[in-house]
Amino acid sequence: MTNYNFSAGPGVLPTPVLTKIKDEFTKNEFTHMSIIEISHRSSQFEEIIASAEERLRDLMNISDDYGVAFIQGGGSTQFEMLPLNFANRKNKIAVLDSGNFAAKAATAATAIGKTAIILDSSKDDKYHHLPMLSPDFHADDYDYLHLTTNNTIEGATYHQDNLPKTTGRMTADMSSNILAEPYDVNQFDAIFAGAQKNLGPAGVTVAIVKKDWLAEQNIQHVGSMLRYQSYLDKHSMYNTPPVFSIYALDLVLEWVQEQGGVDSMYAQNIKKSSKLYDYIDNSSFYQALVDNSARSLTNVVFTTNNLERDQVIAKEAAKAGLFNLNGHRSVGGFRASLYNAQPQEAVDALITFLKKAEKEYK
Known part of the structure; x- marks a missing residue:
């Protein structure tokens, strides 16, 4: 794993x-x-x-x-x-x-x-x-x-x-x-x-x-x-x-x-964050918290609109090798940080897990 x-x-x-x-x-x-x-x-x-x-x-x-x-x-x-x-x-x-x-x-x-x-x-x-x-x-x-x-x-x-x-x-x-x-x-x-x-x-x-x-x-x-x-x-x-x-x-x-400098990092970060936001936006289970035009490329914040359920899912994510997905204590929910060093495979793995959690906890 x-x-x-x-x-x-x-x-x-x-x-x-x-x-x-x-x-x-x-x-x-x-x-x-x-x-x-x-x-x-x-x-x-x-x-x-x-x-x-x-x-x-x-x-x-x-x-x-x-x-x-x-x-x-x-x-x-x-x-x-x-x-x-x-x-x-x-x-x-x-x-x-x-x-x-x-x-x-x-x-x-x-x-x-x-x-x-x-x-x-x-x-x-x-x-x-x-x-x-x-x-x-x-x-x-x-x-x-x-x-x-x-x-x-x-x-x-x-x-x-x-x-x-x-x-x-x-x-x-x-x-x-x-x-x-x-x-x-x-x-x-x-x-x-x-x-x-x-x-x-x-x-x-x-x-x-x-x-x-x-x-x-x-x-x-x-x-x-x-x-x-x-x-x-x-x-x-x-x-x-x-x-x-x-x-x-x-x-x-x-x-x-x-890697090709900041422009290359930017292109990769758009690809990573867009893929995750697209999944969240098309889900009836998860919701992104920030207005579309202001969304971060590096810190994707979202929730199921049930903070206790969010915490349970985050714990299950850690068992699956997806660590530190808990949102900040002042916000709750989830926070997926997609910094330059975060590979595309991490986003793919996260989306796969979120789909599975959606089926189990919806």
Whole structure:
């Protein structure tokens, strides 16, 4: 029986990457020791971190106008770093509340003394649709607009073609769909993404920031560990970086390149998600929870409209080798995460199981 991991994060990693990590874990021909033993000041690691940045720039078409940093602390730290570094003119940010992590970004900004204004929220609709900017939005009233491109828990996504249009600065949390579909980096002034969903194992967060915007900031009150410039000046080695996580991230980026890049990943992700959504939409037993135009390619959220029955079916799925299908505790139902490394065969196996469950529990 083949097992498949549908976890929302840490998510599935490419099998070739896991194999290479296993083969090289004790030592490899370059380090002559385990990757978790080498110094972050060694020439071997300098090559690894430089490779990771180069690959990311290549895959996302990141120009020299942007700095790239690899930082610890996850998205939760970024919720504080962004306003500390960039909310210094008006001390106020705008947020489109499209889900749990967008709301957390607003709460974090408020906790550190900034004002976070919720412009629109889809909370009353259980985040089944996307909030949008109103025509009377005045970008100059805020330091920036904060956006969560993909809502991991609720399964709604701002795709490139339905991004908010603003004349002001815009930042994005791309943690769960970075490299899964193409975005024009130039439409954002800062982007961050935790690695553990689509880039590699937990432990490192990618930050992409507009250099000229950063240079405008007066952040003398901000500690050096929470300054993006600290990481850019030291090539992400201001302090000891998460060596293993960056090593694994570089391997994942190499794998994405070998698959044909983001456009190829996008095509495969459309194929995978469309197949699953088509089955759900044509079933009288299951129901997708998100409006069609806003559906995520990476986190498919659905239910039988009976939460107890959903839990029973999810347990049966695990027995069949389909793991971590439970929806987030705040939503319930099912969540099938179809990150880049999730093979088409996993979707086929899931649909086969769901058909069987439909016959047994309907």
